[in-house]
Amino acid sequence: MLIPVLFGVSLFIFFVMRVVPGDVAQTILGTDATPASLKQLRENFGLDLPLYQQYLNWMGGVLTGDFGESMRTGKAVLPDILNRFKLTFELTLIAAVISWIISIPLGIIAATKRNSKTDFSLRVVSLLGVSVPTFALATVLILILSLFFSYSPPVGYVGFFENPIKNLEIIILPAIVLGTSMAGAVMRMTRSSILEILRQDFIRTIRAKGAKEKVVIFQHALKNAMIPILTIIGLQIGTLLGGTVIIEQIFSLPGLGQLVLTAITQRDFVVVQGAVLFIAFIFVMINLLVDVLYSYLDPRISYK
């Protein structure tokens, strides 16, 4: 299903970009543009060709690693995407790890202490986590750090291998915000999945055989509860990738999300369609990876 979905994604993004009201060339060059310059731009970007031919040209390029050039800067789109993706990837990965560190242990605690005060408090906290938007959390966090600690998040980006400490200083705050926003959903899923497993007969048998509670939870319940947890993690990674658009804007990080947002506001459609296709590709690949992990966790699941 991967190839048809990606083909559909490319069709969707390409044609959505082509139904923009008004003349794209006019939008890019402004109202002062001369007819000659408009004609030149249309020819340069193939906008004067029939739609199907524009699509085939674009897809031909995409399949050979050429996503075209930015209509604003003239720079090649793919190298720019890949360059910026390093930051977005690092941000998403650290955010995901932070969220797992918070959510999975708390979900287990909530499930094992079901209906206790701890469980109730953790459930409220997790629901609050789901309800706090990243942009609100980020803005309030920046405000608190500034008011009480006179600290402002660093601007710009330094690669991890250039200066790891500076890199982490830049990434950690946005990653905490993103990770916290994801933790609520994963924690809720962890709690309910573990509760579901703990009700099953094989757990009763294991307990009856005298296994320690730690063994029951970590060796049996958690492994069996991982499938729904993984599903939500896969979906949340997509949310994280989308969330980077907002977070990178707030923290002035030059990542893929910021590239998309700038291209959208500047109506640079070649960049928008290339970057959105790239993000959708990554999202689909992550979900494929999650599907593959299912069969590792539960050998009864097989893909033929």
Add this chain to the structure above:
Amino acid sequence: MKSFWKRLKNDKVGLIGCIGVLLVVIFGLLAPAIAPYRPEQMFTEHTMQSPNGKFIFGTDEFGRDIFTRIVYGAKVSLQVGLIAVGIGAIGGLVFGLIAGYFQGIVDQVIMRVMDVLFAFPDILLALTIVAVLGPSLTNTMIAIGIVFMPVFTRIVRGSVISVKENEYITNAVAIGVSPFTIIFRHITPNIMAPFIVQVTLGLSGAILTEAALSFLGLGVQPPNPSWGVMLNASRTYMEFAPWTILFPAGAIVFTIFCFNLFGDSLRDILDPQLK
């Protein structure tokens, strides 16, 4: 219905959520009666005032009353929530019923289109659609509606496939009842529980997405009062006037939290397995 209210009354957390949702609805519906001023009214001699007797949540850089704008913001959020979820839910209901009932090639086509929409992170798809349509309140609602359609379609389709297996449906088909009557009279009422739960949860998602789009400058446009717009506008001077950030942020969190509490509780009440 009686049993529904009884169960809701017993579920304290759900009841708190329900009261919170009602509060937001009342604020939104009665905004002109509750708000002390008009949302665009500027008190130029009272700019950036901290909360006081006259302006209980303070004023912004143009001297507009923040409480008034938050109350009107509730109206915008509810409007976006209801219309956007309405678009997504009605579209999802129609496509889900068709796909689930007729299956075969129709189902394949509808579900593959939904798969394509699912392949985009929500906010990115909404951003792309708004980029194409242009930033405005109406376009924000359309964009969010399209983003939410695949979830509704999947839920409805799944429920239809399971309900369709019941004997009363087989009997209806056997005695020659038309597919239209079967779908709307016999199937639709029986798939409403998961659908209603998704509508409640969708409302919080739609309000959140609207606030995010407006925050990025691609949703509701200033000077219209939207919590996302207010939050974004306050970022430049939040250190000098923290109330301009804290109240809109609080309004967003409160609303979404209450909708989620209520949605969660509704799911427990309407799920037959938990009864």
